[in-house]
Amino acid sequence: MRRGSSLIRGYSLSRGRSVAGRVTQWLMVSGIRAFGRALLFGIFLAACASAPGGTGVVAPTAGAPTLVDTVIQSGLSVPWDIAFAPDGRMFMTERMGSIVMFESTKPNAKRIGVLKVPDVHSMGEAGLMGIVVDPGFATNGFLYVCASRTDGGEWRNQILRYKAGADSFTFDSYVIRTGPMAAPIHDGCRLSFGPDGKLWATMGENGNGRLAQDPSSLNGKILRMNPDGTVPADNPILPGAATRTYAYSMGHRNPQGLAFQPDTGAAFEIEHGATTNDEINVLAPGKNYGWPEQEGTGGKAKGFTDPVWASGDVTYATSGAAFVTGAQWGAWSGSLFIATLKEKDLRRFAVTGTTVVPKEVLFDQKYGRLRSVVQGPDGALYVTTSNGSGDQIIRIAPQ
Numbered sequence: 001m002r003r004g005s006s007l008i009r010g011y012s013l014s015r016g017r018s019v020a021g022r023v024t025q026w027l028m029v030s031g032i033r034a035f036g037r038a039l040l041f042g043i044f045l046a047a048c049a050s051a052p053g054g055t056g057v058v059a060p061t062a063g064a065p066t067l068v069d070t071v072i073q074s075g076l077s078v079p080w081d082i083a084f085a086p087d088g089r090m091f092m093t094e095r096m097g098s099i100v101m102f103e104s105t106k107p108n109a110k111r112i113g114v115l116k117v118p119d120v121h122s123m124g125e126a127g128l129m130g131i132v133v134d135p136g137f138a139t140n141g142f143l144y145v146c147a148s149r150t151d152g153g154e155w156r157n158q159i160l161r162y163k164a165g166a167d168s169f170t171f172d173s174y175v176i177r178t179g180p181m182a183a184p185i186h187d188g189c190r191l192s193f194g195p196d197g198k199l200w201a202t203m204g205e206n207g208n209g210r211l212a213q214d215p216s217s218l219n220g221k222i223l224r225m226n227p228d229g230t231v232p233a234d235n236p237i238l239p240g241a242a243t244r245t246y247a248y249s250m251g252h253r254n255p256q257g258l259a260f261q262p263d264t265g266a267a268f269e270i271e272h273g274a275t276t277n278d279e280i281n282v283l284a285p286g287k288n289y290g291w292p293e294q295e296g297t298g299g300k301a302k303g304f305t306d307p308v309w310a311s312g313d314v315t316y317a318t319s320g321a322a323f324v325t326g327a328q329w330g331a332w333s334g335s336l337f338i339a340t341l342k343e344k345d346l347r348r349f350a351v352t353g354t355t356v357v358p359k360e361v362l363f364d365q366k367y368g369r370l371r372s373v374v375q376g377p378d379g380a381l382y383v384t385t386s387n388g389s390g391d392q393i394i395r396i397a398p399q
């Protein structure tokens, strides 16, 4: 399995050049025997650099891009999610409750706007989480966040719409004010716009598996809504439910990844398993994905929809996910990347239709816990860390 990053690969290359420089020098002064020694030394260095196990360098697979990772922001506190304006600005949520606007994605780009979202109660896994910009952002300036807030004497997961100015944010409206509840664990709260123009949100079961199977609760569900907060007329009515609601699918534990497959528009949802079976699910309306009655595959006979991939006997603590497309990704275009918290790495999955095959484990341990991964407008991936302090945003660019 391929490990390590291209930065390490780049280091190896520059080292190779310096060896070559020394080879030339030694040839001039010491003749052919020294050249032989230098050649052996070079081979030795290359062998060391190729050793497996975390920091090694392995030749890229055919057609795979070389990745260059660059820290673009640092000194952050749990930057939960990021989003991009078409004009190059970058927006970030920090779990403690701030939305931050950066001038660009350049390293150490200036902070040009900050808003403290009022009444965010950040505790455990809860707080200010997902952020996404409206598909019509260039004209309407709308962006959406998912936040655990105290409101009406309750602790709720809400979806709020803001309007971004040049260097400020103005509250516009609640998209969802009541329904999903917050808890110190399993809040979900990933936001994504589908190719259908609907706003989708993942909602965790608050550590209460029963809610995932309760069709009247919006927890443990994937939600689908019109951006103005109304329920789409083509949402399903969940089995056992009285009415059509925001709920699109049920039986989810702690979903923190939601990405739409570029070719098909299919919704891929990623959730943490308990002690086994992190899952990748392909969402279909009104379906039940099993939690807590069924973990991983094997639930069909009980009426549950099986994941297209499950981690089996281990968990990685899978979090955010993104598909990549573009010529710069070479053979990896169309792949799904998943950030992991516990495993502290970025994982590539090859996806054909609904067939998902795990591939490389990248940047293992290098940046710590990884929360979110988003493809930026320049085609690069942007990853946030979730270590609690000294957190970073990293740009991963294919070359």
Ligand SMILES: [Ca+2]
Residues within 6 Å of the ligand: 251, 279, 289, 290, 291, 294, 295, 296, 307
């Ligand atoms: Ca499941």
Ligand SMILES: [Ca+2]
Residues within 6 Å of the ligand: 342, 343, 344, 345, 364, 365
């Ligand atoms: Ca790992």
